[in-house]
Amino acid sequence: MTVTDVLVCALGAVSLGAAIRVVTTNQIVRAGLWLVVALGALAGVYLVLTAELLAWVQVLIYVGAVVVLMLFAVMLTRAPIGRSDDLDRPRLPAILVGGGAGLGLAAVLADAYRWSYIGLSGVEPGNAEALGREVFTGWALPFEVLSVLLLAALVGAIAISRPEVGERREES
Amino acid sequence: MPVWLEIAIRVAGVFVAFLTLPLIVGQTEHKVMAHMQGRLGPMYAGRFHGWAQLIADGVKFVQKEEVVPGAADKSVFRLAPAVALVPYLVALLVIPLGPGDLVAQPLDMGLFLVLAVVGVGIVAVLMAGWASANKYTLLGALRAAAQLLAYELPFVLAAASVAMAAGTLSLTGIVEAWRPWWLLWQLPALFVFFTAGLAEIRRPPFDAPIADSELVFGYLTEYTGLRFALFLLAEYVGIVVISALTTVLFLGGWKGPFASDTLGWLWTLVKVGAVAFVIIWLRVAFPRLRVDQLQKFCWLGLVPIALLQLILTAVVKVGF
Numbered sequence: 290m291t292v293t294d295v296l297v298c299a300l301g302a303v304s305l306g307a308a309i310r311v312v313t314t315n316q317i318v319r320a321g322l323w324l325v326v327a328l329g330a331l332a333g334v335y336l337v338l339t340a341e342l343l344a345w346v347q348v349l350i351y352v353g354a355v356v357v358l359m360l361f362a363v364m365l366t367r368a369p370i371g372r373s374d375d376l377d378r379p380r381l382p383a384i385l386v387g388g389g390a391g392l393g394l395a396a397v398l399a400d401a402y403r404w405s406y407i408g409l410s411g412v413e414p415g416n417a418e419a420l421g422r423e424v425f426t427g428w429a430l431p432f433e434v435l436s437v438l439l440l441a442a443l444v445g446a447i448a449i450s451r452p453e454v455g456e457r458r459e460e461s
Numbered sequence: 462m463p464v465w466l467e468i469a470i471r472v473a474g475v476f477v478a479f480l481t482l483p484l485i486v487g488q489t490e491h492k493v494m495a496h497m498q499g500r501l502g503p504m505y506a507g508r509f510h511g512w513a514q515l516i517a518d519g520v521k522f523v524q525k526e527e528v529v530p531g532a533a534d535k536s537v538f539r540l541a542p543a544v545a546l547v548p549y550l551v552a553l554l555v556i557p558l559g560p561g562d563l564v565a566q567p568l569d570m571g572l573f574l575v576l577a578v579v580g581v582g583i584v585a586v587l588m589a590g591w592a593s594a595n596k597y598t599l600l601g602a603l604r605a606a607a608q609l610l611a612y613e614l615p616f617v618l619a620a621a622s623v624a625m626a627a628g629t630l631s632l633t634g635i636v637e638a639w640r641p642w643w644l645l646w647q648l649p650a651l652f653v654f655f656t657a658g659l660a661e662i663r664r665p666p667f668d669a670p671i672a673d674s675e676l677v678f679g680y681l682t683e684y685t686g687l688r689f690a691l692f693l694l695a696e697y698v699g700i701v702v703i704s705a706l707t708t709v710l711f712l713g714g715w716k717g718p719f720a721s722d723t724l725g726w727l728w729t730l731v732k733v734g735a736v737a738f739v740i741i742w743l744r745v746a747f748p749r750l751r752v753d754q755l756q757k758f759c760w761l762g763l764v765p766i767a768l769l770q771l772i773l774t775a776v777v778k779v780g781f
Contacts, residue, residue, distance in 0.1 A: 318591055322537065325584055341570055345577040349617075353580025354610065360587050361606045370534045370594050416569050417630050 296337045304330035312383070315372040321360045328352055340415035475553050482733075483697035484515050489734075490741045491515075497745045518690075525686035532594035533683065541592065542684075542691035545585035548578040549698040556705045557633045559715045559725035571632040572624055575706060576617055579661060582695075583609045586670070589692070590680035601679025604752055605663060605670035611759045612660035612667075618767035619654035622774045623647060623710045636714035644711070646777060649770040651711040653763050655736075658707065660759070662699030664740060666747035669755055704736035705729075712736070 307327035311320045328351045335344035413419050424432050491514060495502025507513025529535055555571035568574060583606055590602020624630050626647065627638035644651075660667040671679030681692055708714055712732050715725030750758065 316534075319534075319537070322584075322588065341568075342573065345570060345573045349573070349577035349580055353577065353583065354613070357583045357587065357606055357610065360584075360591075361603065361610070364587065364591055364599060364603060368591060370532060370592070417573070 293337055297334055300330045300333040300337065303327075304334065312387075315374065315376060316370075317363055317373060317376075318360065318368050318370075321356060321363060324359075325352055325356050328356065335415075339412060342415055342417050342420050472554075475550070478701075479550055479553055479698060482701045483694055486700050486737050486741075487515050487693075487697050488512065489738070490744075493738065493741050494745055497742070522686055522690035527687065528683075528685045530594055530683050534592040534594070537588050537592035538683075539688070541585050541589035542688045542695070544588060545582060545695040546691055546698070548581045549695060549702050551578045552702050553698070553705075555632060556702070556709060557636060557714060558729050560722055567633055568631065570630040572620060572630045572635065572710075575632075575702075576620060579702065580609075580613055582661075582699075585695075586680050589684070593680070593683035595683055597676045597678075598680045598682050601670045601672075601676045601682070604676075605680060607752075608660055608663070608667065608670060608755060611756055612657040612763070615653045615759065615763035615767040616657035616661060618764070618771060619650040619657065620706075620710060622650040622767070622770045625771070625774050626778060632709050632714075636709055636716065639713045639716060641713070643713075647711055647770070647774070649766050649773070651707070653767045653770065654711065655703075655707050655739075657759075657763055658703035659740065659743065660755070662696060662703055664696070664700065665744040666750050667755060668749055669752050672749060700737055700740055701733065704733045704740065707736050708732040 304327045307323045307330060310323040311327060314320050314323065328347060332344045332347040332352070335341075335347060492502045492510070503511030503514035505511055506517040529538055552575045555568050555574055557567070557571075586605040586609070587602050590598040590600075590605070593599075623635060626643065627635040629635060629638065663670050670676075671681060673679075676682070681689060684692060708729060714732075715721060715729045717724070717728035717731075721728065
């Protein structure tokens with residue numbers, strides 16, 4: 290095993306362990322903090338596999354924004370310190386769905402690649418230049434479609450949160 | 462020189478900068494603020510104009526009792542100061558000090574790394590505020606999170622403008638591509654980046670999260686002793702990082718009117734010091750923004766300016 294293998298395995302184990310803690314812990318905010326660890330370890334895996342840009346995007350978007358928004362929302366509503374024993378968490382369906390999806394994906398990936406080996410030295414590093422070239426040549430259409438999707442989501446968020454047109458705003 | 466020795470020297474250099482520069486900034490703040498307010502500031506510690514005041518403060522903090530509130534989530538409470546400090550330490554690793562190889566770790570996407578890790582600091586604030594089990598700390602943490610999420614956008618957009626102009630995400634590459642007339646071309650981005658950077662490190666006038674007249678001391682209320690000192694250290698390292706980033710991205714880094722190649726590191730330090738001075742000055746000169754004013758200023762002021770700057774950068778870049 291090379292250093293890369295060891296690092297990928299170690300970071301993967303950290304990520305998996307933290308992810309399991311996310312769904313098993315009884316403390317809501319700690320679940321969010323474990324999610325930070327899981328996503329951070331995943332960024333580490335990307336970094337080891339030379340996908341630099343993806344790794345830092347992962348940190349910037351998921352750790353720095355998405356998880357923070359989730360923590361923010363949880364703390365605004367109800368975030369007791371200590372255990373919450375009234376969490377509504379159906380275990381059996383969750384295990385079936387989560388485990389089934391995970392195992393299925395793992396089976397598909399393992400079957401697709403079998404024992405094929407790709408040396409890291411032959412791979413072009415995933416830096417900004419390489420990714421930009423790909424996105425704006427071969428993947429231009431999906432990229433644009435995705436941006437339309439995001440725009441629609443933004444407009445939807447504004448439409449839901451703003452008061453009805455013509456309705457007078459209550460002065461507080 | 463063997464590789465491991467070189468790495469060790471570079472990391473040690475960053476660590477020394479990490480421990481000394483914030484202290485220098487802090488001492489300067491004591492004295493500059495004092496003189497701007499017609500006071501003398503610290504005069505006794507170390508005899509000469511109180512130069513050892515912060516060292517004395519450090520000794521005092523170490524001796525203090527470590528109090529953890531009874532209702533607090535103890536492990537999260539204890540972990541928060543470390544989470545606050547580490548991102549800035551990582552950010553310092555990629556900031557170039559001078560031409561050639563005078564940087565701890567040159568990276569192709571140094572700019573992106575810095576922006577990503579500086580954003581992680583919010584997690585520490587939320588951890589500290591929530592784990593303290595105190596309504597003032599929680600309110601402070603929520604204010605901080607709302608502020609940081611909002612100002613992250615103009616912060617990144619302004620940095621993107623420079624990256625577009627230079628055609629690279631490498632901090633060293635950006636300084637090499639920099640020309641003096643960029644001062645004018647990128648002036649709106651400079652303003653947006655500097656202001657949003659101030660908000661990112663929660664310095665006055667953007668210190669609503671620790672507003673002492675409303676929230677005691679915001680998310681830091683329950684911290685004492687060494688952990689409190691670590692949070693303060695994080696704030697001053699934050700000043701150094703924001704000043705250094707402003708210098709590298711907008712003020713030409715190690716480029717000066719003369720001797721850029723030999724004395725480049727000195728130019729960088731001088732510029733960083735000047736920007737840090739302005740940050741201290743703003744603390745004395747401006748009253749604290751209210752929470753709603755703060756959000757309005759970001760969304761209606763900084764974001765449009767940053768977007769216009771992006772258009773301007775693209776037009777100049779493509780057209781000339």
